[in-house]
Amino acid sequence: xxxxxxxxxxxxxxxxxxxxxxxxxxxxxxxxxxxxxxxxxxxxxxxxxxxxxxxxxxxxxxxxxxxxxxxxxxxxxxxxxxxxxxxxxxxxxxxxxxxxxxxxxxxxxxxxxxxxxxxxxxxxxxxxxxxxxxxxxxxxxxxxxxxxxxxxxxxxxxxxxxxxxxxxxxxxxxxxxxxxxxxxxxxxxxxxxxxxxxxxxxxxxxxxxxxxxxxxxxxxxxxxxxxxxxxxxxxxxxxxxxxxxxxxxxxxxxxxxxxxxxxxxxxxxxxxxxxxxxxxxxxxxxxxxxxxxxxxxxxxxxxxxxxxxxxxxxxxxxxxxxxxxxxxxxxxxxxxxxxxxxxxxxxxxxxxxxxxxxxxxxxxxxxxxxxxxxxxxxxxxxxxxxxxxxxxxxxxxxxxxxxxxxxxxxxxxxxxxxx
Numbered sequence: 001x002x003x004x005x006x007x008x009x010x011x012x013x014x015x016x017x018x019x020x021x022x023x024x025x026x027x028x029x030x031x032x033x034x035x036x037x038x039x040x041x042x043x044x045x046x047x048x049x050x051x052x053x054x055x056x057x058x059x060x061x062x063x064x065x066x067x068x069x070x071x072x073x074x075x076x077x078x079x080x081x082x083x084x085x086x087x088x089x090x091x092x093x094x095x096x097x098x099x100x101x102x103x104x105x106x107x108x109x110x111x112x113x114x115x116x117x118x119x120x121x122x123x124x125x126x127x128x129x130x131x132x133x134x135x136x137x138x139x140x141x142x143x144x145x146x147x148x149x150x151x152x153x154x155x156x157x158x159x160x161x162x163x164x165x166x167x168x169x170x171x172x173x174x175x176x177x178x179x180x181x182x183x184x185x186x187x188x189x190x191x192x193x194x195x196x197x198x199x200x201x202x203x204x205x206x207x208x209x210x211x212x213x214x215x216x217x218x219x220x221x222x223x224x225x226x227x228x229x230x231x232x233x234x235x236x237x238x239x240x241x242x243x244x245x246x247x248x249x250x251x252x253x254x255x256x257x258x259x260x261x262x263x264x265x266x267x268x269x270x271x272x273x274x275x276x277x278x279x280x281x282x283x284x285x286x287x288x289x290x291x292x293x294x295x296x297x298x299x300x301x302x303x304x305x306x307x308x309x310x311x312x313x314x315x316x317x318x319x320x321x322x323x324x325x326x327x328x329x330x331x332x333x334x335x336x337x338x339x340x341x342x343x344x345x346x347x348x349x350x351x352x353x354x355x356x357x358x359x360x361x362x363x364x365x366x367x368x369x370x371x372x373x374x375x376x377x378x379x380x381x382x383x384x385x386x387x388x389x390x391x392x393x394x395x396x397x398x399x400x401x402x403x404x405x406x407x408x409x410x411x412x413x414x415x416x417x418x419x
Contacts, residue, residue, distance in 0.1 A: 026291040032310030038066040048348035058274030075238020086186035099382035107374020212278040219277040257296035316363035
């Protein structure tokens with residue numbers, strides 16, 4: 001899912017700028033494309049199986065792997081924003097970090113959860129008005145009272161089949177669990193030596209290989225403990241990838257358009273033929289590195305306004321599209337149309353397009369009216385500065401440090417004053 005807003009101008013080498021201020025180009029658009037990919041997977045492959053896109057390509061059928069890309073991107077971006085703070089001190093920054101994450105995830109999550117709950121209550125009210133009878137909201141199972149409590153505490157990812165109201169929200173639950181460990185992982189990774197980092201990379205690869213073996217290479221794991229074995233290694237791999245990025249321990253040809261296109265083409269080919277999930281996931285770090293490092297025409301194309309807009313609304317799009325699907329199910333049950341599983345391809349295609357447009361419009365609205373407003377409000381409540389405020393504070397601290405240094409005895413200024 002989406003993290004801090006990422007500037008989209010051409011980046012300067014991070015060594016010349018403080019952590020969290022160097023720009024990470026192309027990752028916001030990449031996140032938007034990943035969100036659109038998973039939406040099309042849920043709509044065109046799962047919800048309307050009569051479309052049969054796998055007849056032509058396996059690309060949409062692999063859309064669940066967009067979540068794995070999200071996990072890697074989250075680890076990478078959070079390491080970019082918080083590396084300096086947690087390398088210096090963990091305990092003093094831990095609660096501020098968690099409050100910032102709550103402000104980031106909860107407003108939209110609770111809003112969409114409220115939409116589901118309101119719709120469920122409204123449908124029961126209509127049922128009671130027409131028949132005089134109504135089925136209560138169950139205590140257990142999906143869209144139950146116990147599931148509602150689990151969602152309030154971001155625990156739905158532990159058993160999504162029984163604790164979900166909005167089924168895509170399982171991933172933000174397990175990612176929130178990764179957030180709990182993130183501050184402690186930062187000093188371990190960024191203070192470690194090369195050998196330790198290589199050993200960690202091997203351990204992460206082993207964990208993913210074990211998951212592939214355990215699930216027979218099916219990474220579409222969204223229910224139960226396997227979700228943690230999917231999320232935590234990929235999230236940590238994103239952090240390790242950022243360490244590689246800031247140390248410039250990679251060939252300069254990653255900045256070239258031809259290499260980005262080669263990596264992207266290889267990924268699309270593997271997706272098209274339905275290659276092994278693990279093999280595709282292992283190519284994601286190369287895609288991230290090529291995207292963030294590119295200084296050619298690809299960067300300019302990737303950071304056009306439509307793609308940046310798609311990246312900005314990606315979190316809203318990811319959460320709201322499940323509610324759109326829920327409403328479509330209610331609508332289809334009330335009108336004399338075939339069920340989604342038995343619908344004609346033409347009708348299914350038209351409804352997929354309508355659902356996609358509705359999701360994009362609602363995501364744009366919730367991004368501005370819920371996501372941004374709610375984040376700003378909770379940051380103020382928790383006393384966590386916004387990005388702009390944090391930048392101003394860092395600039396002030398830097399200016400004060402510089403002035404203090406210039407006034408210390410022994411500096412050129414003091415020697416001049418002494419004479």
